[in-house]
Amino acid sequence: VVLYLIPDTGLGGSEVLDLQILKELKSRSSVKVILLAEEEYGAVRRDWEDQFLNVCDEFMFLSWLSFDSVRLPEVSEQKLNFLSHVLLSRGVDVVFIRNTYIGYRLAERFKENSDVRFIDFVHLLGEDGAWVRASAPYQQHMFKRLTIDATVKRAMETWSDDAKTDPHRIVLMNQAIDIQAVRAAKRKPVRETDKLVVAFAGRLSSQKDPLRFLSVCEKLAKNHPQFSFVIIGSGGLEDEVMNHPAVKSNLVKHVPAVSQEVLYSYLKAIDILLMTSKAEGVACLALEALAAGAMVVSPLLESMQLGIDEACGISFYPMDATHDEIADAVAKRSKERMEQKLIEVCLQKHNVTVFKEAVWNVVDEAARSIPNSPSQRWRDAVIKMKMEAPPFSAVLTQHDAPQY
Template sequence: MKKVLFIEAAYLKGGIETFILNVAKNIDQKKFELYLLKECEIASIESDFLALGGKIIRITSFSENKIRYLKDLKNIIKKYNFDIIHINKNSLSNPLPIIISKKYKVPKIILHSHNTNPTNGNASIRVHNFFKHKMKKYNLIRLACSEKAAHWMFNDNDQYDIIKNGIDVDDYKYSETSRILKRKELGIDDQLCIVSVGRLSKQKNPFFIIDIFEKILESHKNSLLFMIGTGELESELKSYIVNKNIEKNVKLLGSRNDIDELLQAMDIFLMPSLYEGLPISAIEAQASGLPMLISSTVDNGVILLESTEVEKLESIPEKWAAHLLKLYSKSIRKNTADVLRKSGYDIKNTVHLIETIYSQ
């Protein structure tokens, strides 16, 4: 049995955490013993990962104490003798897992790109670009969720493979019965329901989502906006909503384990992100048959259905609102599971590729 360490899980659940959990749920654990590295006291997917038979390893936070983090990392890698270290990253602002894994001769080191920008500012971009160049000399297995994510993380001559962010398609398959039941549970009658899924962070553009929705309310006064996710902007966002006097129409649902059911109840999905790799939430929305409007900065590889359309990020809220309503008016909800499978987004396909890479 091969020992695999996933790096790393954060306090808030995002695309990386969802990917790791989806792999852990479906991988052959008779062949692979799974470990998860966390810097926080309680990782977002910790209980689920443990329930699947995985093991959790705590490390000092890199941002809080870099020297202690380095010492911990060395001790962990020496102690456990991992066969594979699968490093899932948005950027190379912290290259130490790669450097230390190489130093201690871990047999297989995977660098997996999940985004097209760091999550913490311009300073990280400069650090990322510096270490990106330094990574040329490292013999790594390079994976990315999209071409844009690959170009962000890797150098021009680096060899890499695209691993699609697969999901359990059947969990999201559209059902009119499920839709009726969930809308009843949520207290929804015939209102137009708009949904966004993602961390309440700058990347996801949450204040702009509110601005767009405010314009929707001008013509659809009973509309509801459901925002699924938590993040550092949550408190500020709540004040922004109250100041606009639309708190009765905006539902901040926090982190949820029933996203597949919630998507059944919705009418349209909104994603005006500043940047994205290839967002799992967009795959989930299309698997549920939802029409979706995304920003021009989102990798167009995410577009799997005719009911997914693009609006320029710089467009004003009025234009976004008009486009959203037009898309909603012409869309017919249907079962899209087979389209997702044929496009390679079934988690079984993703895990087969991962297992092949681990076993080589």
């Protein structure tokens, strides 16, 4: 039994990897998957549920429940009691944590219990490494810590004393995409035009910096009339994007967030994906764009160092580049050719099949390392563990009760 913990229901690169991992776990007849998210985003709840409900046996939001309102770095004891009850009542063998602090607190609570294993999947560095530093004290409670970002791996090794005594606890894996799914998608023009389409795709957040993209589009439009522009996504900066002169004048077409399948169809119809992120933990979108036949222009982030060079269709610009310099990089990229053979070599290193198998091997190793049979060890745990509060102090509220 695997309990998979995630922070929220946003749809992005992290959730794409979550889906791939969950699909792999669900495909194993011996595995039961319980998916639990801390928060939900109402605007995308239906899209998220449609994709995730099919890859788990049980599903719940902590936000469906009434708890004391306590923000990070503290976690409500009621939440921990509820999660402890889930572990005990479901006979959980492995807890898979992805970027969620409450998972670390749960691991700390069960640190003396040898009958459950915790695996941590980290691809979030945080501002000045804040997230990795916050998670470092809990590294000793993890069976393995997985990451797809070399920068995150070095940060974990730097900020955790445990990494020096047990370096094999941290595992670096390749980022991965479903190449076949991308290429099976039908081309769907996102903007009717005979010009080269430059696109932004992602959450409209300060991290992704869509306003920078819009400013670059204005620069390109002045000197390079061969381009048209589209911005795909929704998020906290949507009002600012919609009120930006480039969008109001229809220089840039805005398309709200779409499902993964529709995004693949759009990627096959664009010419250049322009990324303007201040930080990226996952580079799946760039890989998906290359698989779809589009070129990529990206800031020089370490997470984007995927063994890809300019012959593969990707160009980099410095993080402190001006809007004019980014515009020049886009114009230059549009004139260069892509070497398809080199792209194929690169993409095969990031094939999702290899990634899923690697994750499964870690989960399987964790489960096999548990000493006792599930029935015996959890019977003992229920007897020994003293709950600090009734497990059902958290109750479903009527207006949020799930209808499944």
